[in-house]
Amino acid sequence: MAVAEVVTYGECMLLMVAEPGVPLARARSFRRSVAGAEGNVAIGLSRLGHAVRWLGRVGADPAGEAVLTDLRAEGVDLSHAQIDERYPTGVLIRDSHPARAIDVQYHRAGSAACHAPGDWPGPGTLDGARLLHLTGITPMLSEDTRRATGRLLELARERGVTVSFDPNVRRKLGDAGRWREVVGPLLRRADILLAGAEELELLTGRRAAEAVADLRADGVGTVVVKNPDRSATAVTAEGSWNRPAFDVPVVDPVGAGDAFAAGFLSATLRGLGPERALAEGATVAALTIQSVTDAEGLPSASQRDRALAAFIDGGETVHR
Template sequence: MLLMLAEPGMPLDRAVSFRRSVAGAESNVAQGLARLGHWARWIGRVGDDPAGEAVMRELRADGVDVSCAEMDPEAPTGLLLRDSHERRPIDVQYYRSGSAASLLAPAHVRAEALEGARVVHVTGITPMLSESAARATWALIQRARDAGAVVSFDPNVRRKLGTDHQWIRTVGPLLREADLVLAGEDELELLLGGGAEEAAKALLNLGRARTVVVKRRDHSAVSMDHDGQWTQRAFEVPVADPVGAGDAFAAGWLSGWLRGLPPERSLAEAACVAALVVQAPSDTDGLPTASARDRALASLTRGGETVHR
């Protein structure tokens, strides 16, 4: 979607100045991985309008492959308005009913779009957009399997998209189809019932999951697989804008997974990328390159010189 971000500290209903940017859970992850040096392709739909052109241009600028994305000549690009506060609750308004993205259907997920992919990442937001988008998500998972790719899933629950029952019915079954799960503690409790740790173990023992990463309410994270579990605390940094932290965490963790890093290092890199993103406005401004991530992680874990000279 096109993101219109109100001037820092100004409530949305009083803001008169907005900064144009781009937002979207899967596209945020794609941008994060591309900046970290990975090849990333975004599959999605925008309108054939100025907002859609801006979205595609920004993704291209970050090195994201958009060759399989579509521009709809009739439906508009989705719009997101929000404000930005350090401590007050953030007001987010979505305008995506009837958007090009909401019209996503299985026919738009072409098998050739997944050729060469090692991991296919999707969130619960996409299937909650519409019934056709839900069918497209299931088609994506099947085509990922056919291509030999691993499926990564983040529920990314957004209450404005549906009731608890709708989330449980639509997104709960998708959790059980994922090879890699990155989910909030509250999301697992909502979608699967019971405690988050018990839900994670159930996914490992009864579902397809190889690894489940649980983002806890205290902002720490735990990675669980059949070999054990590892915990990572959140790094203490000044927060300018908390939105986008989860997608940044996913990009950081997937980067470690793709490089075959041990779980504790992947968690540390994920926490570092998230810590960098929350220190900057918008969902993607703070996404680092690989070298910037490594410098920041060294500083956060070992201290010392904070100025890169």
């Protein structure tokens, strides 16, 4: 069995993206891909050179086969992924616009991802891991996934595995009160928290700056706040750093947050400080939003480095 440096757990769905610029109700052609925050981060980190294991469930159907095929092709370890004979794989259908609201249609209720056996996950799921990455989406799917998320957090603490957590609030999964009840307490169980300013306010009932101070006092080592102006701020015991987003043409903004997480976490895993991690996160996000689908534009490590040099130093953008 492969040894994974990073483990993610969450929902992976079949993604159908309408032709760019065409509203969902009018679209006639679609591009197939994979959707799901944790899967996006898994693919992003794998492309950046990290050994990644994805935990989750898909149905015994063509959509599930496509999801697993795509993850496997990206080098993601699926040794603990499960195929459920009873429930289908979730499907996400959306359109793609650079400058107007995007419509997203979920077909996930009762999907395989919403179910988990009572004895899962087992201790072996974190073998060899340095980092466990979770989002708030997973515990909001069902009581099964809420329990499994809690179990993984317990295993990570027992084994000294660093936990990164992105609330990734999706209001279609529940109202503010439900998010505050289920996901709010999980913020304090993270070592690295990546959250939008509005998410922090919704989940804590405090202003973002106050929430950051409270979370840091409660032991969260690194709090990264994604600000409304698209900059990101990292706060640790050593200080605070801010990185504006890089100015690039936007083709499809969906997936930027997951891309940023992959870039930031990759730098952290390589022992780089918050300032460099913010820059790499911003670079990976900037590259991703220039392509359609959540994962198509996620770069390799060399592509990230070349793009970052061009953004910061104005270096050559054409690779000859």
